[in-house]
Amino acid sequence: MDPKPVRTRFAPSPTGRMHLGSARSALYPFLLARRTGGTFILRIEDTDQKRFVPGAEQELIDGLHWLGINYDEGPDVGGPCGPYRQTERREIYHEYAWKLVELGHAFPCFCTPDRLDKVRQEQMKNKQNPRYDGACRNLNPDEGRRRAASGEKVVIRFKMPKEGSITTTDLLRGPSTTENSALDDSVLLKSDGLPTYHLAAMVDDHLMEITHVIRGSEWLPSLPLHTHIIRAFGWEEPQFVHLSVFLKPSGKGKMSKREAAEAIQDGHSIYVSEMQSLGYIPEGVLNWIALMGWGVSEGDVLTLDDMIARFDIHNLTPSPAAMNFAKLDHFNATHIRLLRTDDLAARVKPYFLREGLAVDDAKLLKIIPLIRERLVTLDDSLPFAAWFFKETVEPKPADLVAKNLTAAQSADVARKAYEILAALSEITPAVAEPPLRLLVEQLGLSPNQVFGILRVAVTGQTVSPPLFESMEIVGKEKVLERVKKAIKVLEST
RNA sequence: GCCCCCAUCGUCUAGUGGACCAGGACGUGGCCCUUUCAAGGCUAAAACUGGAGUUCGAAUCUCCACGGGGGCACCA
Secondary structure, eight states: OOOSOOEEEEOOOSSSOOBHHHHHHHHHHHHHHHHHTOEEEEOBOOOOTTTOOTTHHHHHHHHHHHHTOOOSBBTTTBOTTOOOBGGGGHHHHHHHHHHHHHTTSEEEEOOOHHHHHHHHHHHHHTTOOOOOOOTTTTSOHHHHHHHHHTTOOOEEEEOOOSSOEEEEEETTTEEEEEEGGGOOOOEEEOTTSOBOHHHHHHHHHHHTTOSEEEEEGGGGGGHHHHHHHHHHHTOOOOEEEEEOOEEOTTSSSBOOHHHHHHHHHTTOOSBHHHHTTTTOOHHHHHHHHHTSSBOOSSOOOOOHHHHHHHOOGGGBOOSOEEOOHHHHHHHHHHHHHHSOHHHHHHHHHHHHHHTTOOOOHHHHHHHHHHHGGGOSSGGGHHHHHGGGGSSOOOOOHHHHSOTTOOHHHHHHHHHHHHHHHHHSSSOOHHHHHHHHHHHHHHHTOOHHHHHHHHHHHHHSSSSOSOHHHHHHHHOHHHHHHHHHHHHHHHHTO
């Protein structure tokens, strides 16, 4: 066993919306850290000032917070290895880049982007692999340093060995050997003084003592480069785990902007920040993304705590996974049903308020058990229960007419039901249901017909929570008032 | 074009040479329950990409093909 405490990290770049793929990239290292009693870190990789999006970092932080993926060290909470924002660490990268030059594993390069472009185009025309032509590779380091110090635009490139090969290891895929001749002299430090990912991530993972690098599979092709860099410094190599990508629901190609838009049409989203307003709860979202790329044999309804207890990095799967929103709905509904009544009430309340409804908390608490198992998303509570918080309901006359009955016959049924209800001391399921069932029998009708009329009369809609329980919450006075009104409507139809 | 990765029901997956006529979950069909809508119970259909090897024996190991995905920037 490795005695070193586990340290993992989520290292996003603030260049856009936080999508579900990022959420999963945060979840797994979080789970590993929590599972092993280790430390989980948030590091912001903001070295690309061109693609920087203001507010993106906050969205990331909010998203993690909403999901319950808490980090021990990060830009807003600090920690012993800070700063945790790469733009605040530029001197560090500068130092390490030049150290690599000193060690003979890197070289300063003064080639202009213009010239490199031309070279690249020439190479492509000749059907060669586009790569650095090595113009500055053998420059005298001292001269390079001098020119750089004098303010000349300079870049530092890794000095990839021409010969030999390197064997790298991905925890899920095993070892893989790459010929060095297939690798390029990649840029490590840009002319703006900021590092590229290759340098920054390796330096930070080392300084932050990251033991397991869990990242997207788009990094797999650059693992040989990264391993070269780490070995050039003489550092210990962390375990590398490359996660598969999320594919669009069809399984053909990865999620794109277009698919994201289509998902929205459908009441779904791939953006964490939108999940809440769509009525999803973190438990549902987490369960869904966790199991895309993590195989459990049985028992797949998991809370975050369950995941921590059961997580094993070796059960991650290397193959791409297609998004299946139907499964998200299933997990969301399942976790909603698992919520305590007061918890669910508190979570559902904002959706009523959002519609401008005045919510009575005590009443809401009584409604929750009636709608709980009917909800897929939290906002589904609106069609089921919004009418509870309205003074009056406006049933459609056609809905009040029972199946296979005329309006006049329906009115007659309603009148008889009214008399029964009016005579009751109170309207509860226990008191009201038996006499009304008796009425159903006496009239030779189906429960569906009689209760249907009452349902529409009282709730204003054809689909509602259970009738008698609903009537109890509404109260006798309002029930009678609404049934009376329904009779009038039916009579005038 | 070059490099890399992946491969089990429609989808997510279990499976690490015999315990697999391949298990679970979502979805789908049927039945039951039922005052609507759900939920719940039972049940059905549904997969090892193809070929060649290794082996007494292969979903599991090797190779090839096909397929899918990713990467080839002074982006991450």
